[in-house]
Amino acid sequence: MNDEHVFTLQEAVQEAKRCLNCAQPVCRTGCPIENDIPGFIQAVVDGNIGQAGEILAQRTNLPAICGRICPHELQCESHCILARKNAAIRIGKIELFIADMIAEMGFGPARKVLPPKKGNVAVIGSGPAGLTIAGDLAKLGFALTVFDSQPEPGGVLMYGIPAFRLPKHVVHREIDKLRKLGVEFKVNVMIGPDITVDTLFAKGFDAICIATGNALPQTLNVPGEELPGIVPAIYFLQMVILAETSRIDPGVVPVRFGDRVVVVGGGNVAVDVARAAKRRGAASVCVVARNPIEQCSFLPSEIAAAKTEGVVFRDGLAVDSFCGADRVEKVSLNQGSVQLTVDIVLIAIGQRPAARIVSTTTGINVDSAGRVIIRELPFGITSRSGVFATGEVVHGPATVVLAMREAKKVAAGIASYVEAKTLMTLCESQEGEGSLESRGIHD
Ligand SMILES: Cc1cc2nc3c(=O)[nH]c(=O)nc-3n(C[C@H](O)[C@H](O)[C@H](O)COP(=O)(O)OP(=O)(O)OC[C@H]3O[C@@H](n4cnc5c(N)ncnc54)[C@H](O)[C@@H]3O)c2cc1C
Numbered sequence: 001m002n003d004e005h006v007f008t009l010q011e012a013v014q015e016a017k018r019c020l021n022c023a024q025p026v027c028r029t030g031c032p033i034e035n036d037i038p039g040f041i042q043a044v045v046d047g048n049i050g051q052a053g054e055i056l057a058q059r060t061n062l063p064a065i066c067g068r069i070c071p072h073e074l075q076c077e078s079h080c081i082l083a084r085k086n087a088a089i090r091i092g093k094i095e096l097f098i099a100d101m102i103a104e105m106g107f108g109p110a111r112k113v114l115p116p117k118k119g120n121v122a123v124i125g126s127g128p129a130g131l132t133i134a135g136d137l138a139k140l141g142f143a144l145t146v147f148d149s150q151p152e153p154g155g156v157l158m159y160g161i162p163a164f165r166l167p168k169h170v171v172h173r174e175i176d177k178l179r180k181l182g183v184e185f186k187v188n189v190m191i192g193p194d195i196t197v198d199t200l201f202a203k204g205f206d207a208i209c210i211a212t213g214n215a216l217p218q219t220l221n222v223p224g225e226e227l228p229g230i231v232p233a234i235y236f237l238q239m240v241i242l243a244e245t246s247r248i249d250p251g252v253v254p255v256r257f258g259d260r261v262v263v264v265g266g267g268n269v270a271v272d273v274a275r276a277a278k279r280r281g282a283a284s285v286c287v288v289a290r291n292p293i294e295q296c297s298f299l300p301s302e303i304a305a306a307k308t309e310g311v312v313f314r315d316g317l318a319v320d321s322f323c324g325a326d327r328v329e330k331v332s333l334n335q336g337s338v339q340l341t342v343d344i345v346l347i348a349i350g351q352r353p354a355a356r357i358v359s360t361t362t363g364i365n366v367d368s369a370g371r372v373i374i375r376e377l378p379f380g381i382t383s384r385s386g387v388f389a390t391g392e393v394v395h396g397p398a399t400v401v402l403a404m405r406e407a408k409k410v411a412a413g414i415a416s417y418v419e420a421k422t423l424m425t426l427c428e429s430q431e432g433e434g435s436l437e438s439r440g441i442h443d
Pocket of ligand 1: 213
């Protein structure tokens, strides 16, 4: 979607009034985090936006983000009974309206922040998974410290999804809400090479959660891929945002005015990259996908927006090689039967986890794809006691709300682990105090 339109109060109430108040609200089952959709819709009908915000806050710490970028048409809205008539309630737009209204009017949910006393938890990574862990545990009374290697928290929300789909002031605002809950953020800190998981335990954390996402781009493994001018999509998007937030010189961002750009990939990251390249003034942007377009994971609304902006899509094309003298000049596809002349190629074929933490810490098992393996009891624990993991570093590429859903379960797992550990320590110390030796009585 392009340059968002946020509902006015009148539009939100009008839309909410179309809700049929189904006896079995299936919209809720379509939401991976089971937001109380009928509840907040009814509160909007009643004109009680504060209550609508309270209802949202029961399940989500990031409503202004989910309201903007969740694939609602595939989730809650596709379950809405009115979807059968192609007239589903615009649940995402209502959620977005509530979240923005609450933030703009400055009336947040009336939650009492408890002084943290239940234990200290470190979270590594501040994407949606890490933020969900932090928010849920802070509300339960734990002290939370979130470490991130980037200059600002937010993960892909901050440094991946382009600002034209997710304005960065919205990410700042949601993170500030977590700060108000007592969550402490430590940025520009890479855990692994210098500060390890063991260092964190030595500093007194009771549990550590790895939520480091998929930091490394996948490669095509075709000849010429090392040529200058071929750039992983996630690095390009990150550079665009770093330039937009004045952290780097805009001149070093790979795509320049007048460039001919080819994007390789069949998912929504490819669409984001293509649209971002267009906004940088590229003369032409062509997305090449290996599979037929109907088998690609493009969202129809995203592809339509990209086409309107001049992005061209070509499907059924597999890259064989790249060639050029000093930098990439041509892309060869389908055994050389198609050749495209380019200035820049952006590769958007997926990501995988980095091994910075697991290679510097003993006892954390990963699978063949490098994803951290977790167990069910307590939910989210790794093969190392006290170390949990969640988000894409565990389940691979998905969506924000799916990362949040898993993180909510892991937050509950961490809470039960730390509470049990605290109880055991207490019992042991009481046993110690009660013993004859501790009272100075010896035979
Ligand atoms: C371009 C793009 C567009 C997307 N668009 C959408 C969308 O529209 N809707 C949607 O639902 N989903 C979208 N997604 C997917 C969504 O962003 C991810 O599912 C989600 O961000 C995963 O969350 P996470 O917390 O697991 O990881 P991430 O968001 O990747 O966060 C991981 C964090 O860990 C930090 N980190 C990594 N290693 C270390 C370390 N060693 N020490 C300290 N910090 C570390 C990273 O800096 C990062 O901040 C998109 C993804 C991309 C790449």
